[in-house]
Structure formats: C-alpha cells, structure tokens
Amino acid sequence: MTETGLVQIIEGALLAAGKPLSVAQLAGLFEEHERPENSAVREALEEVAARCDGRGFELQEVASGFRFQVRQSLSPWVAPVSYTHLRAH
Secondary structure (H helix, E strand, O other), X not given: OOHHHHHHHHHHHHHHHXXXXXXXXXXXXXXXXXXXXXXHHHHHHHHHHXXXXXXXXXXXXXXXXXXXXXXXXXXXXXXHHHHHHHHHX
C-alpha cells in the first residue's frame, strides 16, 4: 500500500466514523497481513493534519483518539448552524 493510500483511507475512516478513532483502531481497519505499523499510522495522521491547513476544519487529537472538527476561530459563524440543527431535531 502506498503512503498516499494510507492517508486517504485514514481520512475516509475519520469522516465515516463520526467519533474519534485511536491509532490502534485505525490500524485495525486493515487485514493483519497489510496492517501498517502504528508509526506509519501516526505519520499518515500528520499528513492528514497538514492537508487541513487553510481549511475550515482541522484534525484534532482528543483523549479517545483523532477526529475532524471545525476550527475554533470559525465558531462565531458555525455555532448558530449547529444550534439550529440541534433544535430542529
């Protein structure tokens, strides 16, 4: 598997999960014979974070793993959308 492939798989998994994923969980997406080392997963996560530069979201590490989140600097504009969405349901 190419490194680019690993980066793309991690991006997709983080988007699909809807919750933080740990390095072990990300590595566990792969069959044992193709499973990347944790260090390779961490390098790919660094690349994912770098690709977020200049975008409205970022990769953030939290206690339970990694997740995408809206940049805090955008909260004045995004918070009303989130609040409206929560009230609608």
